Amino acid sequence: MKKWFCLMSVLVICLTICNISMAATNLTDIKGTKYEDAVENLIEIGLVNGYPEDNTYRPSVTVTRAQMAKMMVIALGEEDQVSAQSKVNSMFSDIKSGHWAYGYVNV
Secondary structure (H helix, E strand, O other): OHHHHHHHHHHHHHHHOOOOOOOOOOOOOOOOOOOHHHHHHHHOOOOOEEOOOOOOOOOOOOOHHHHHHHHHHHHHHHHHHHHHHOOOOOOOOOOEEEOOOOOHHHH
8 A cells, every 4th residue: 555655646746747847858749838847857757758759748648558557667666577577477358468568567
C-alpha cells in the first residue's frame, strides 16, 4: 500500500508540474502551449519521451495502459526487472510477447 501511495504521489506531482522548465525539447506539438513546461519536466526526469516517429508528444491523446505501465515502472525504479519479465508468460491475454511494453506490463 505504501508503494502504491508513493507511486501515485510521484505521478500526480509529475503530471501537474507546470512552472519549472529544465529540459529543452524539440517536440513540435507542445512548443508555446500550456503543456510545454510540464512535458519538458517529465522528459527531464525520464518518465516520457514522446513519439519519435514524428517528434510529437500528443498531449490530447489518452495515455494507454502500455505507456502508463512504462511510466510507473520508471517512477518506481524497477526498470531492471523489465528484461526478465519480457521472457515470462503474461497474465494478461491482450498483450502479446514481442510488444514493446510486454515487460513493463508484466512488471
